[in-house]
Amino acid sequence: MSNGRRGKKSGMGLGPSNGSAAPRGIILIVVASVLGVLLLWKGIDGPTSDVASSSSSSPTTTVTETESGAEEGVEGEGGESDLLDITGDPTTTTTTTLFPPTPPAEVQVLVANGSGISGGAGTVTDMLIPKGYTTLPAANAILTGVSGIYFRTGMSQEARVIQEYLAPDYPNVLMQIPDGGLEVPDSTADRVEQADVVIILGSDGVILAE
Numbered sequence: 001m002s003n004g005r006r007g008k009k010s011g012m013g014l015g016p017s018n019g020s021a022a023p024r025g026i027i028l029i030v031v032a033s034v035l036g037v038l039l040l041w042k043g044i045d046g047p048t049s050d051v052a053s054s055s056s057s058s059p060t061t062t063v064t065e066t067e068s069g070a071e072e073g074v075e076g077e078g079g080e081s082d083l084l085d086i087t088g089d090p091t092t093t094t095t096t097t098l099f100p101p102t103p104p105a106e107v108q109v110l111v112a113n114g115s116g117i118s119g120g121a122g123t124v125t126d127m128l129i130p131k132g133y134t135t136l137p138a139a140n141a142i143l144t145g146v147s148g149i150y151f152r153t154g155m156s157q158e159a160r161v162i163q164e165y166l167a168p169d170y171p172n173v174l175m176q177i178p179d180g181g182l183e184v185p186d187s188t189a190d191r192v193e194q195a196d197v198v199i200i201l202g203s204d205g206v207i208l209a210e
């Protein structure tokens with residue numbers, strides 16, 4: 001009877017108890033899960049880091065445009081900016097300011113008659129006086145079929161005002177006095193020298209008609 005008892009006690013001492021086996025199994029499962037999560041995270045994070053590193057090492061180019069559309073700068077590798085040397089501004093406008101015409105009282109005008117119409121130069125002179133022009137005594141010109149309003153250098157605007165008054169539909173009558181002067185009778189030459197604007201009446205009736 002004593003041998004049977006010893007065998008029973010010996011068998012119970014050699015095998016693991018149910019109470020200690022359960023916690024060990026839970027611990028193993030937890031450790032395995034943690035290792036699996038770590039390995040999975042490593043596998044995902046590794047390529048992403050490589051891509052980010054590769055992307056950061058590649059040069060980037062940034063072009064900035066101003067309001068006018070001109071390229072302002074280019075940013076290359078290392079973040080340095082090279083400014084482009086661009087001349088000219090498409091939005092820039094050029095404004096030309098003309099000086100106002102000389103007051104009529106400061107403009108000496110001579111009317112010379114080459115139209116063949118008697119008293120024609122006096123008639124046109126009388127038309128200019130109320131406008132405030134300083135008129136020289138009417139004179140004769142060589143007979144011509146072409147009327148003209150001749151001006152000295154710097155008096156083109158003043159001549160234009162007279163043309164718009166006497167012959168508004170004929171801007172082509174405006175001409176600059178040539179370097180050699182105008183061909184007029186000797187009795188008229190002195191007055192031509194004094195005048196800023198010389199009006200020669202022709203038979204075309206542009207300035208004075210019969």
